[in-house]
Amino acid sequence: MADIHELSAVRLRDALRSGELSAREVTGHFLSRIEARNPGLGAFITVTGERALAEAASADALYARSPHSRSPGELPLLHGMPVAFKDLTDVAGVVTTHGSAALEHKPAPVDGALAAALKSAGVISLGKTQVPEFGLTAYSENLIAPPSRNPYALSRSSGGSSGGSAAAVAAGLVPFAPGSDGGGSVRIPAAACGLVGLKPGRGLVPAGESTGDPARLVVAGPLARSAEDAALMLDALVASPEAGTGAPPAETAVHGSSGRAGTYLASLSGQPRKLRIGVSLDSPWQGIFPFTPEPEAMDALNEGIRLLEAAGHATAEAAVRYDNRYPDAFTTAWTSGVGSARIAPQREALLTPLTRTFRRRAQQRSASKLNEALGFLRQFERDTIAQYARWDLILMPALAQTPRPVGWFTGASHGGGYWPASEWAGDADGDYRKQCEYAPWSSMVNVCGLPAISIPVHWTGGARGAGLPMGIQLVGPMGSEALLLQLAAQIGF
Template structure:
């Protein structure tokens, strides 16, 4: 048998359900790897080893209490029985401190599980701890003032992305079999691309767990970070409530995809894991480098991003799909409206006045600006974004899927966004001389194709099709993003699996 961390999530699930491995064996193995690698990787802020082992023992006791006929056949065992995971440190886990990646908030243990943790715990997972995030999940890099930065397992001088950067680093380094992330502007797809993973952002309304009451633009959704389409599908099955349809899977979307909200719940015919193994239909895929950030922050994709795009086009065409140029026209007002909506939550965050100085420079700047705006300004931005959604979804509907690079640049050095990069080292936050607007500009040109998909509420997936060293595992990973119409999560997983991921 392969080392436990070398197993796919699906294979580990099967070994746990058959009794070939115990939940305690799996938890101990991954905890040992975390202990050995996290000091230089920075993927975890908090490791809850004692609680994890107690939960694993409880899972093993439940397994032992079942009759032989119930084991491994989907009977009384929950679907993710004994599977080790970790939650990014924006998610409440009962009894564990939620830091939000910030020195400005009081670090108190959560009194109850948040919806995402509750959903996955009900599915049988064993939580090993909390992973590194940027302050309040605001940035495309996972660095903050309370813990070492999350580093890229393929090059420790590079960032693992954000905001699910710690979770992505942990999965890519074999510290977890897969992990839940959340994505409000690219926070699953950006770290997936940076770390060579499959990262799926489901469409709006499919996964209620992970949504935020303070997210008035409805940008944020929870989804999987995994090493394959099958592993991502396994987690998606646990995240999607029973009775929710997985969307069109037997053919390309019919007619314009202009609906802007999740439709009525329908009986789910089968699981995403089963659907992901099926061959997709032949698709028309539009290729685009257009971005609504281009007007505010002109950029040129790096050669490595274009190499990834060419690699993706080659794989898709070899699989029988038709590709062509998609010309997408974007409204130049997007950057201001998105920024207003994106930063509204930090403006209303409960932070004691004497702790404001502990905020990172970017957070402090955007908090001040958000608090200076009146409700009318936010309402105006939200109205614009809904119109942007309608216009963009209508343009995308000319194609079955839309293809872009995942990132416009290779994974950036740790400290690069804040001006603190210094060789392979890391400057403490107190020593940074940061301009918040330059930091934000760098993020927007690093990942210029991510946030519009959140605004539109569409599903999208990042696929690691290219390595700068020429072979898988060499150099730095680079990915492509495929965007589908509402309800196309299964189709995106099918195409990802068809391409060999």
């Protein structure tokens, strides 16, 4: 057998369910990986090794009691599988920092919805991963822990806000991980770290960190090394807790080529129908932040087109018109939660410059202004979905630029993260503009509530795993999660 961390999540799941590997053996292996690699990577803020080993012992005891040879369904779908939760997700008994030095760091009293869903599926949590403050940014740097770095180039960022989780998966510190995505926070770090990242459609899975989310932007989704592994986690996220088998509820059941209802993982045995895919570089941000995609982004797009056409799908240019009021409305909705966050006045100086600026603006904004923005975004959703409906899927680069250097967004004088706020540049608007130019095709998908997937089709070094990863994004209609996963598998990921 290959080293445990080299196994796919699906293969590891099978080894745990068959007894080929024990949960304690697997947990100990990944904890050793974290101990060795995390100091240079910054993927984890908190490692809960003792708790994880205790949970693994309980999983092994459950296996010993289960009639596994006769009824494998007695074990939870993800029995004994190690994961990590980004440090915006409450895990009972573990501190949730929200990436902020301004908060008191107290253990969470209960599991959040995302942790509860995956724990019911049998996972073992190894700890909490690095995030930007309150999950606001497309990079994972803050004032409480070292920045999360890209495993393929430690001088580069792993993206955000699920950047620590993406770095952990890409570096083999966990087999896969859940992320949460309110404006690209699964797809951006997936693209930066060479992973498959799926943002499910609104309402399919537990929302994750949705406090202060009046536009219903946030949804949880998998970060994985393959479509198959992502499908396995999605099965766990949509399963009803009492089912214990990973089968989606009737209203979310998916179908393979046979038309038989089954799981997302099972659906990968089917082939997607021939699709009409619209290719677009249009962005709702380009009116206020004109940008030009880097050559590497276009290389990824062209490679994605080549792979899709080789698989029998048709691609053609799709012109999409976005309302130029979008940037102000999205920013209003996106930052509303930080305005109401419970932060003692004397601790506000501990916020990053970007958070402090957007918190002040949110507090000065009237309720009517927020309601106006929310009303506009609902109309934007209807208008955009109507345009996308001319095509089966919409294709674009996942990012407009290669993964950025650590500290590039903030201007931090020591390369970003874990330094006093005084050593971060105070240009919040410049920081925000850089983010919008880096990931100009992500947030509108959250506003529309649509499923989307990031697929790492290109590497700047010419071969998979060489140089820096660059990806494509495919956006589908509601209910197309299985189709997106099938397509990623069909083109080799």
